[in-house]
Amino acid sequence: MAPQKPLGHSIRDFATWQPVLRLLRDAKADKAGAEPVRVAGRIGRSGWSLALPRPVPPRGRAFRTEDIQDELDAVKRVQTAMAEVGADDVSFSATIEPAGTTVLRLFGPSPAVEPGIGTPHPGALILVEGSVPEPWRRLPDPAHEAGPALSSDLESLERTLRERLPDAIGATEEEIAATEARLGVSLPEELKGLYRVTRARWEDWADDYKKAVGVSEAVRCELSSVDDLYVADASTRHCRWEHAAMEAVVTRPDAAVQGVVGSPGWIVFGGNGGGDQLAVDLTPGPRGHTGQIILIGHEESAGAELLADSLTDWILDRPTHERRHRGEEPPLVAHVNHASIRSVREAAHPGLEVLSIGVWDGEPFSLAPVIGLPRLRTLAAYAGTLADPLEIAELTGLEFLELGPQDWRALLDAGAVPRSLSAASVTAYGDHDPLPIVAIANEILALWDRPQIIQTVLEGNLGPLAQA
Structure with a gap:
């Protein structure tokens, strides 16, 4: 197991993050008022994901890097601090009061968690060290x-x-x-x-x-x-x-x-x-x-x-x-949604390996038709599409499970998380606060005694929002 690297002092310095946080707060200036503003993002060694608007260049001119120079400088400041401690990826969430008082939470790293893509939420949780999906094991x-x-x-x-x-x-x-x-x-x-x-x-x-x-x-x-x-x-x-x-x-x-x-x-x-x-x-x-x-x-x-x-x-x-x-043969990977296969029963057959339940406007689905299928190893279900998440406990061959926070909460509270899993994912869409997602991810990791997602809390003050 790779050792966890704690975040270094420069990363723990609130001043390192101030330029990024100010840009994110300014981007939400129209929503600022008496209530705190929550911002979040992810910064890696070679890229970042921040909810910042991009300026439109003058007519007849192409977009230039100097158009976002403030963003580039702010991100570079964090990336330099990351390089000093060997961190590859850090996600964060911050609550900013109207007066500028800020609580910043840094998440990561954990050798058991893949970085998210375009989101501050964690990526896949590797529950069994060194594990790879079945197709990657197939000779x-x-x-x-x-x-x-x-x-x-x-x-x-x-x-x-x-x-x-x-x-x-x-x-x-x-x-x-x-x-x-x-x-x-x-x-x-x-x-x-x-x-x-x-x-x-x-x-x-x-x-x-x-x-x-x-x-x-x-x-x-x-x-x-x-x-x-x-x-x-x-x-x-x-x-x-x-x-x-x-x-x-x-x-x-x-x-x-x-x-x-x-x-x-x-x-x-x-x-x-x-x-x-x-x-x-x-x-x-x-x-x-x-x-x-x-x-x-x-x-x-x-x-x-x-x-x-x-x-x-x-x-x-x-x-x-x-x-x-x-x-024509039944698909090994079945996508159930409003534009494809329209029921779990229609997707079920003995060779089914992957069941993905996507956006659905009708009644939630029962998993009864796929219980007992010998090769089903992956289930991904969009939030609100399962009639009873606890039916997942009867899918004894799952190696990967992707669910929304509420369905994971139901499984965790019932002690029904399948122990056959090698990896898992907690999926949330939109501007969802990373903090509860990280908390659920750590609960899942704990079931396998895997390294937790480190949380570091920093406090500082950005000063009041400048008035236009």
């Missing part, structure tokens, strides 16, 4: 019957590459063996053949950008050096718990590529320049070939796209048509 099925495509032609591959790259410096057998030892996997012969022609090291091109471009054109991608090959297993595809828990992976019987998050048989050897990675696939789907070329998209969390049946096909730019599943 590819063994491809015992798969073999190389008939188009695989090592001699043609190497000959073509040598014609395109006559002056290239190839990797030695020792360098290839060292890469295999580092990766813990034997490279397929086609990939070895590619690197025997060029090892793709920048120093071999004498910092000549045109030569690097020539190699990219010859191999139809931005080729990684032989030293930079890596295995794209699930750990290389980071995803936040609350997002990853909503995913489900499946490999159809006629799929060329397995629908997993990552694989010990996906060897990345290049990219397309847009953030997507090209890999040789040694664990193909039921209708695929060992050594086929796939594209691992940076905007997708699971699966990959077939590009070519072999590296030879890819280099020679031969067309490949992926075999796609056309049948």
